[in-house]
Amino acid sequence: MNYNAGTPYFGQFGVSSPPFNQFGGANQSYQNNMNPPPWAASLIEDIKNIKQQVAKIDKIEDSVNKITQKVEQLELQVKCMEASCKFINEQFEETKHKLEKSEEQIKMFNEKSNKIEKCIECFQTKLTQIVDANDNLEFHSLRENLLFYGIKESPSKQENCEELIKTLLQDVLQIEKKTSNLIGSIE
Numbered sequence: 001m002n003y004n005a006g007t008p009y010f011g012q013f014g015v016s017s018p019p020f021n022q023f024g025g026a027n028q029s030y031q032n033n034m035n036p037p038p039w040a041a042s043l044i045e046d047i048k049n050i051k052q053q054v055a056k057i058d059k060i061e062d063s064v065n066k067i068t069q070k071v072e073q074l075e076l077q078v079k080c081m082e083a084s085c086k087f088i089n090e091q092f093e094e095t096k097h098k099l100e101k102s103e104e105q106i107k108m109f110n111e112k113s114n115k116i117e118k119c120i121e122c123f124q125t126k127l128t129q130i131v132d133a134n135d136n137l138e139f140h141s142l143r144e145n146l147l148f149y150g151i152k153e154s155p156s157k158q159e160n161c162e163e164l165i166k167t168l169l170q171d172v173l174q175i176e177k178k179t180s181n182l183i184g185s186i187e
Contacts, residue, residue: 036044148165169175 035041148168151164151168153159
């Protein structure tokens with residue numbers, strides 16, 4: 001059955017063939033079909049240019065995406081560095097505050113130490129004066145004392161040295177007891 005029998009240019013195997021031109025045959029008509037009209041050629045050229053531009057835009061878009069990723073990474077690094085700088089600054093301020101406080105305490109301790117050294121010097125001077133006064137007092141009181149040698153000690157611990165010497169003076173040396181006061185001697 002031949003469905004395309006009514007159409008012109010219908011060939012033997014159901015495929016249409018190009019029409020034959022009376023001057024050039026089939027090749028010339030086929031060549032005319034291969035060359036598009038000028039307005040279509042211009043559109044085809046414009047489409048080729050658009051495809052090339054789109055390819056370039058795709059490359060630019062890829063480059064922009066890569067740059068955007070790098071900028072985002074740099075932003076993260078900058079944020080991390082800012083956080084580190086903030087932490088370091090806080091530590092620095094804290095250390096600075098502690099140092100200032102320590103300097104104040106050292107100054108206060110130095111002032112107290114100087115006061116204590118002055119007090120120690122004053123006490124040493126007073127102690128030297130007291131020792132000298134005590135030595136003078138002992139020397140003065142020893143000047144009027146008598147020393148007795150060769151007296152036997154009694155075995156009891158409740159020995160009255162003053163009574164023993166008075167007895168020795170009266171009995172052995174036969175010195176009588178005289179008392180005196182500021183007014184004169186009393187017998």
